[in-house]
Amino acid sequence: MANYPLEAYRVVDFSWVWAGPLLGMILADMGAEVIKVETNKRLDSARLTPGRSTVGPETDFVFHSMNRNKLGITVDMSHPRGAEVIKELIKISDIAVENFSPKGLKNLNLDYAVLSEVNPRLIMISLPAAGQYGSLSDIVTYAPSLGALCGYSSLIGYPGERVLGEQTPYLDINSAIHGAFAVMAALYYRERIGKGQYIDMAQIEVGASTIGEAFMEYFMNGRVMGTAGNRNRAMAPNNNYPCKGEDKWVSIAVKTDDEWRGLCDAIGNPPWTGEERFSDRANRMSNQDELDKLVSAWTIELNYYEAMDILQKAGVAAAPCLDLTERFSDPHFESRETHFQVEHPATGVDIIAGIPFKLSETPCEVRRPAPMLGEHNEYVLGKLLGKSKDEIAQLIEEKVIY
Incomplete structure (x- = not known):
């Protein structure tokens, strides 16, 4: 029988798009039972990325790549009975993950102040753009605007030329990694003290933490760093x-x-x-x-x-400098399973990233593909929450489970 590092823990994943789901996936890869909460009223936009929206919400490779190893349920949290279902689930869980604006769960009466009353041992992490408080706390952003706000986008461009900014969700990925570390620390604290706690992690502060050299240059030397391309001030060439070939x-x-x-x-x-x-x-x-x-x-x-x-x-x-196709065929990456195939009921086969941490005593693996919408409603509502088939049917009829 497999022995995973976090197999004794249950996570309720409210998050969507990128940063939160990736954090939840890291915990799921380590063996935690991660339950992704969705609703048909407002689909996770990662299910409908550009170029995929006409295919349907079950086939998006972006969603599949960030939600493997998770269970999935559909609950309308804006419905009073939906909120009660969430509280029942929180009561038997260890961790909650969300990356909405500060108003999001608070308007549903499902923020940490409420959920910690339901489960005092709960560890909850929020990944808003600019934190839970401060003058920018309710700012609306996407990944490029986060990079611009925290300053690191101003460093991206060819030497001495205009700022190009980022073209990838760099901050989302960094925030997920920082968030996973913070959750582990909170779990360690809970194991020693017995209390849960709340983690407020502003994504712009994660971004600022990655450009310490630029801050030091300003505060120590009074100079503002600008675009430098691939150059490094300590290396040349x-x-x-x-190289030979087109764009190699x-x-x-x-x-x-x-x-x-x-x-x-x-x-x-x-x-x-x-x-x-x-x-x-x-x-x-x-x-x-x-x-x-x-x-x-x-x-x-x-x-x-x-x-x-x-x-x-x-x-x-x-x-x-390998492109995506070349990475798939590189013998080193193949031997390490940096990318590999996983079967999915909607697409047949997905090619997704492998698990980068390879633990010698508690190795992790991809146990299941990303969930279909509501795929595990019956398991979560019936087995975990103890609801009868009639109760579940009533919740579906009332579009609480939707």
Whole structure:
């Protein structure tokens, strides 16, 4: 029988879209029984991402990739009887996850102040954009606006050029990881003290925590960091360099003089490597434009795996810049099951990300695909909450379970 790290815990996952669901998935991957609460009145937008809305809410790969290992129920929490069902579930659960605005659950009379009366041992985490209090607490945001607000989007762009900002849900992913860590800490506290607690985790503060270097630059040196592209103020060369083939690149990073000498040996020590302008890190940093051109002249003659192999043998950090398709076929990623196939009743087969943490004594696995809408209503309402078939049928008829 499998032994999972968190198999003794139950989680009620109210969240939607990305940050909250990903946090819930981390807990589910570790073995917790995570019950995702949804409603047909307002579907999780991750079920209807652009290009998928005409296919139906059961087939969206974004939803499937962030909700594996979870059970799913449909409850209209705005219905008084729906709120009571939620409270019954909270009473027998350990953790609750939500990422609505501060008004969301409070308007339904299901915020922590209420739920902790139902279950004093409850650990609840909220992941609002800007926190539960403060002048921006009710701000409406998406991932790019969060990055803009906390400051890190201002660092994204080519050196000295206009800000491009982020194009990925970077903050959602970071918030999920930070949130999982906070939940673990709260669980540890509860095991020692016996009390639950509330975790208010503003996503913009998570974002700010990832750009400590920029804050230090301002407070210590009075300078505002701007766009730098792939460059690093402690490394040169440090960039992505073109290789053979259309839009193929290799990432190269050199920090120490030993690494520099390794790169020079690897590329055959052409005359320019001995020039004064590249003699030490300070000189290389001052001549990065020319250095990038010269390194590119070498990499363009090789495919990206060849460049990586040559440089890695010389002790130089180098790796191919792989697109999604190339990652799926890379032998290393295949051996590690970085991505793998899982059967789903609506799509047949999904390709999803693997579990990145591989515990030696309590290994985790994908036990089930993302839930269909209301797939586990009968189990949760009947087995966990002890309701009869007639009671469940009545709740369905009244659209409490909907």
